[in-house]
Amino acid sequence: MNDLTPFGRAALLAFAALLLAVPWIASGYVLSVSIICLYLAYMGQAWNLMLGFAGLLSIGHALFVGLGAYTSGYLFTKLGVPPAVGVVAAVAVAMAMGSIIGYLGFRFAIGGVYFALLTIAFSEFVRILLDHAKFLGGTEGMFLPVSQESRRGVDLVNLRGSTEMYYYVILALAAGAFLMCRALLNGRVGYYWRAIRDNPEAAEAVGVDIFRFRMYAVLLSSGMAGVAGVFYAFYYNNLFPEQVLGIERSIEVTLAPIVGGVGTLFGPIFGAFILTPMGELLTEAVEGFKQSGLIAKNVKTDGVKLMFWGLAVALIVLLKPKGLWPWVCERLRLVKPPGQRG
Amino acid sequence: MILSAEGIDLFYGDAQALDGVSIEVKEKEIVCIVGANGAGKSSLIRTIAGIEKPRAGRIQYKGADITGWPSHKVCNLGIGQVAEGRQIFPTLTVDENLEVGAYIPRGRAGKAAARERVYAMFPRLAERRNQYAGTMSGGEQQMLAIGRCLMGQPELIMFDEPSLGLAPTVVQEVFRVIGRLNEEGTTIILVEQNVAVSLALAQHAYVLENGRITLKGTGQELLANDQVRQAYMGL
Numbered sequence: 001m002n003d004l005t006p007f008g009r010a011a012l013l014a015f016a017a018l019l020l021a022v023p024w025i026a027s028g029y030v031l032s033v034s035i036i037c038l039y040l041a042y043m044g045q046a047w048n049l050m051l052g053f054a055g056l057l058s059i060g061h062a063l064f065v066g067l068g069a070y071t072s073g074y075l076f077t078k079l080g081v082p083p084a085v086g087v088v089a090a091v092a093v094a095m096a097m098g099s100i101i102g103y104l105g106f107r108f109a110i111g112g113v114y115f116a117l118l119t120i121a122f123s124e125f126v127r128i129l130l131d132h133a134k135f136l137g138g139t140e141g142m143f144l145p146v147s148q149e150s151r152r153g154v155d156l157v158n159l160r161g162s163t164e165m166y167y168y169v170i171l172a173l174a175a176g177a178f179l180m181c182r183a184l185l186n187g188r189v190g191y192y193w194r195a196i197r198d199n200p201e202a203a204e205a206v207g208v209d210i211f212r213f214r215m216y217a218v219l220l221s222s223g224m225a226g227v228a229g230v231f232y233a234f235y236y237n238n239l240f241p242e243q244v245l246g247i248e249r250s251i252e253v254t255l256a257p258i259v260g261g262v263g264t265l266f267g268p269i270f271g272a273f274i275l276t277p278m279g280e281l282l283t284e285a286v287e288g289f290k291q292s293g294l295i296a297k298n299v300k301t302d303g304v305k306l307m308f309w310g311l312a313v314a315l316i317v318l319l320k321p322k323g324l325w326p327w328v329c330e331r332l333r334l335v336k337p338p339g340q341r342g
Numbered sequence: 343m344i345l346s347a348e349g350i351d352l353f354y355g356d357a358q359a360l361d362g363v364s365i366e367v368k369e370k371e372i373v374c375i376v377g378a379n380g381a382g383k384s385s386l387i388r389t390i391a392g393i394e395k396p397r398a399g400r401i402q403y404k405g406a407d408i409t410g411w412p413s414h415k416v417c418n419l420g421i422g423q424v425a426e427g428r429q430i431f432p433t434l435t436v437d438e439n440l441e442v443g444a445y446i447p448r449g450r451a452g453k454a455a456a457r458e459r460v461y462a463m464f465p466r467l468a469e470r471r472n473q474y475a476g477t478m479s480g481g482e483q484q485m486l487a488i489g490r491c492l493m494g495q496p497e498l499i500m501f502d503e504p505s506l507g508l509a510p511t512v513v514q515e516v517f518r519v520i521g522r523l524n525e526e527g528t529t530i531i532l533v534e535q536n537v538a539v540s541l542a543l544a545q546h547a548y549v550l551e552n553g554r555i556t557l558k559g560t561g562q563e564l565l566a567n568d569q570v571r572q573a574y575m576g577l
Contacts, residue, residue, distance in 0.1 A: 022370040195431045202429035207417025207446040
């Protein structure tokens with residue numbers, strides 16, 4: 001907090017208060033869009049931890065989400081293990097996969113874009129594997145039992161309850177991820193990550209064990225994505241390999257941090273809250289045009305949100321490559337310059 | 343003898359960068375390595391630092407065989423390096439750069455004293471301790487690279503082309519700092535294109551050509567050698 005200006009502090013508190021109040025003031029539709037915003041803010045934080053902090057590009061983060069979702073889903077449906085326990089297994093499986101990818105990548109010095117290709121390769125490999133895994137439903141999908149009663153109340157152990165409960169769960173996750181990343185980035189680990197991101201050779205030259213710190217980043221990020229997978233499974237209650245692990249899911253995760261600002265703490269949150277509502281509004285608007293006859297009913301418009309996201313990323317990369325958040329920060333004077341921090 | 347390399351062969355794929363290179367460094371000496379671009383000077387430093395793994399040969403430090411050790415362990419023995427081209431961390435502040443320099447266990451103890459020493463040696467860095475390193479001038483970045491190396495409290499420092507691309511006054515400053523560190527007891531390996539100045543500073547020197555040592559002697563001997571004068575000083 002002490003690097004924020006008074007105005008920045010007020011803005012942050014107002015935003016936090018607004019987030020807490022959403023279920024009381026917003027409609028069901030706004031609430032469900034807010035859940036997607038927070039989910040993408042959380043995942044953006046996890047993804048940004050790797051690229052933005054440690055300089056490791058992953059385009060396969062849906063893999064870790066998928067592993068977390070399928071692990072907890074399987075334990076719940078087949079063995080009756082509640083997600084509060086299953087989350088441990090989910091994180092372990094996601095981290096195990098993260099450590100395999102990290103080990104291969106860093107031990108054999110597969111850097112930059114080749115590392116990204118490695119993450120895609122593993123993600124696609126597991127997706128195809130899941131397509132053929134009959135005990136997990138295969139392409140037919142896995143369905144988590146859910147009833148009308150379970151849609152009311154609050155049962156955190158079984159992650160069953162009202163939409164408001166899911167909202168507060170994902171809000172807690174997003175806030176927790178933000179605070180954890182903030183603590184890490186400002187701590188010693190953060191220096192080492194940023195040093196490795198800035199200049200891995202120089203970091204190595206001063207004796208930083210870059211293998212170890214890159215592994216930390218991958219393990220933490222994949223573990224966080226594993227937790228997101230548990231949320232995904234119990235919020236949507238159905239899992240299909242293509243829908244959970246498809247490459248568009250991995251790309252979706254990268255959009256909020258890219259638009260908000262890679263390497264910034266608040267960028268992924270800011271990006272998620274800018275992009276998601278705009279994408280939803282656009283989809284709604286196109287639907288409206290169809291209803292009113294402005295667009296012919298038989299025109300396929302499924303891709304309109306993806307087109308918008310593509311355009312948004314292209315514009316950001318061209319105009320504000322560091323993302324919107326640093327620019328907003330500077331414009332509104334939310335953060336003190338580095339020399340004046342306490 | 344504090345450090346010796348014997349018969350080092352290094353390959354990048356099929357290309358041989360070092361061919362049977364042997365050097366010896368005595369404690370508290372300045373040893374200079376002279377050679378043209380691509381002769382293998384940086385490769386030799388990187389091999390000693392543990393960043394490159396040699397195919398053959400042996401590296402010994404204070405009697406222990408350290409061939410093939412990972413770079414963070416080599417660093418922790420007290421072998422520091424200032425890499426070529428002012429390799430600082432641009433998005434970290436000066437202070438944070440120094441913090442990273444103290445990563446190795448031997449740097450952590452006495453970190454505060456080391457920081458004070460660096461700031462006393464480079465007052466410009468003290469003035470700019472909260473500035474992002476990427477926004478500083480080339481000379482200041484080189485001072486930071488040296489200061490960051492000192493945070494690991496090395497006994498031996500390998501400098502790779504420390505004067506490359508710097509203004510003449512800054513070059514003088516860099517050589518003064520190297521001389522001072524040596525007087526304070528630090529052993530120095532110096533790779534330089536500024537051959538006349540570095541040979542004058544060095545007790546021993548080697549000439550590296552196409553990955554092989556072709557000449558060795560005291561600094562004064564090489565300074566007087568016609569071949570060296572013609573090839574590297576244009577005299």
